[in-house]
Amino acid sequence: MTKAIMIQGTGSNVGKSMIVAGILRALTRRSLNVRPFKSQNMSNNAAVTSDGGEIGRAQALQARAAGVAPHTDMNPILLKPQTSTGAQVIVQGQVAGHQEAAAFGENKSTLMPAVLQSFARLAKTCDLIVVEGAGSPAETNLRRGDIANMGFARAAGVPVILMGDIDRGGVIAQIVGTKTVLDAADNDLIKAFSVNKFRGDRSLFDAGRDDIAARTGWPSLGVIPWFEGAHRLPAEDVMDLPARARSGGKGCIIAVPQLPRISNFDDLDPLAAEPAVDLRMIPPGTPIPGDADLVLLTGSKATIADLAALRANGWDIDIAAHIRRGGAVMGLCGGYQMLGRSISDPHGIEGPASHVEGLGHLNVETVLAPTKHLSLKSGTHIVSGTAVSGYEIHMGETQGPDTHTPWLSFESMAEGAANRSGKVLGCYLHGIFASDAFRATYLATLGASSTTLFEDQVEETLDALADHIERYFDLDHMLTLAAEVKA
Structure with a gap:
């Protein structure tokens, strides 16, 4: 029976996409048949799939990490911003129209059947689905009709690991605060937490890690150091644009x-x-x-x-x-x-x-x-x-x-x-x-001369990321938390 686990974040750009890619590559190397899934994504960095649709670039990279071709079921809802308040809506790989943010907020729950349909189809192809959330579940103003975080987790019965970003500061408040604002049923689905992007001596955060565990009742799956190779992997978020540049070099x-x-x-x-x-x-x-x-x-x-x-x-x-x-x-x-x-x-x-x-x-x-x-x-x-x-x-x-x-x-x-x-x-x-x-x-x-084999570099970086995950994230514990996908 296929199982699933979900990685949600305390905010956008906490590194969920990269960590999921690393988990998938690490589990693939353990001979598990795994797939990525993200019910709703917002990005203008898209990839074309073998079944003739489009999905978010992050899910295409995650599919590559899992050693499979990207498929539209891996990201059934993709929002591509066109204006400051509106986006093109892609459903299961195809354009379904344009909606303003307010209208989408009112109508997004109608897309849940398509999300669950894709999830169910994907579950027939693998042993484990690693699901990525979007943004933060703590955005209580977006909870009604949610299909991206706790709304999906509740509908599909998928356990959640909450990931915080220590690099932006306030990670204890990020994680403890998320527990504070979620209702009891949502909190019941969160089984553990992890902290990402740590720089320096990790032992200095031992007391902080233990404080989070004491305040939430959730075990820690690890404090993950900053992964230096992140800039070598295709980015999805426009927030990553500055890292694309190599300004100031020779050539x-x-x-x-x-x-x-x-x-x-x-x-x-x-x-x-x-x-x-x-x-x-x-x-x-x-x-x-x-x-x-x-x-x-x-x-x-x-x-x-x-x-x-x-x-x-x-x-x-x-x-x-x-x-x-x-x-x-x-x-x-x-x-x-x-x-x-x-x-x-x-x-x-x-x-x-x-x-x-x-x-x-x-x-x-x-x-x-x-x-x-x-x-x-x-x-x-x-x-x-x-x-x-x-x-x-x-x-x-x-x-x-x-x-x-x-x-x-x-x-x-x-x-x-x-x-x-x-x-x-x-x-x-x-x-x-x-x-x-x-x-x-x-x-x-x-x-200029070229000295890089780019695709080889991506593969080497995914392997290095998997090594990083194996060392600093408790994959074995994560696997015990995964739940069987509902039929």
Whole structure:
């Protein structure tokens, strides 16, 4: 019979996603058949699954840690923020519409059947499901209709381990306070706690750990030190963006304007891993450096709004000057759309129906459409013949004269656009820089050498994370707390 255990956190970004990945890799190495699950996620960093849908990037990494292909049942509800108060709602991998936060709060309980359906299907494939919560169960204003934390745990009968983050301070209050504000039935499901991100001599926190146990009645499963390799794993939360950069190093300078609705920024991770690359996230109000070798425009969940933000920061002027100096520019997905002559949104996909001028550096035009393109792709870089692979995840079609000079080739089609000089490139392929041979070839055109095998590095880091979990987290005790999944 399949069992399940849930890791909830005292807040966002306490390290739940990474710890779950480490647990899954450690248990996989113990020959257990395990799967990740997160009922509701909010992220613009998504992954395309083998069954033709999309899930949060963290669950895709966790699937990799478990040695299985990502599937939409691992993250049945995905919210992709488009505005400050609204998000695109993805249900079991497919777009279900757009909702404002207030409306979603009222309606989220209606999604519980889909959540439980996915959970039940997943349970038929494995020995153990490790469930990740979202945010904090202590947000009592969100408890009614909850499907992400205690609402799910209660509905599915899954025991909970509560994880605190000592790095942000006040971890005793985080954990004890959570127990204080939860009702009795919710508290009954919490079976243990753990503390994450400790720096220094762990023995100095022994009294704090024991105080938490005495005040809550929950045993400790461990005080987990800060994992130094965390930055080598694909990130999901925009809060992790500063860690993507390698600013101040030697080598070619790649400048990335940090747009408000940036998405799929794990495209940057292989570049950040290269010692010969100085990857710089350019925050709002800061000009793009004049000595940049490449300006890279990443994906966006709201391309038209982010294009307006790009202009408001004066980055359009910086990019034009960079191109005049002979600099290289690449746009991925939303960045590709911005580089064209125009973007039309006749169906109001991103807001009111509109038509805006693009940056005009590629002779292409984009029309946004309701159908989302979701596919895994593999092919070649036409100029070098090197292999490329990745995924497409976008709404819209891009056409124009510069698409007649594509720079990528797949089995049934060519992809991408280039200007006459070949210095300005755009494409819809996410994950392209994870292809080691292509990355080495492209960096060579910028005068930089590649010395990293990125996918190997991710695997090595997951193994190191599993070692870390085995040493500092009581996996054996955790396994005794897991409960059988309800039929």
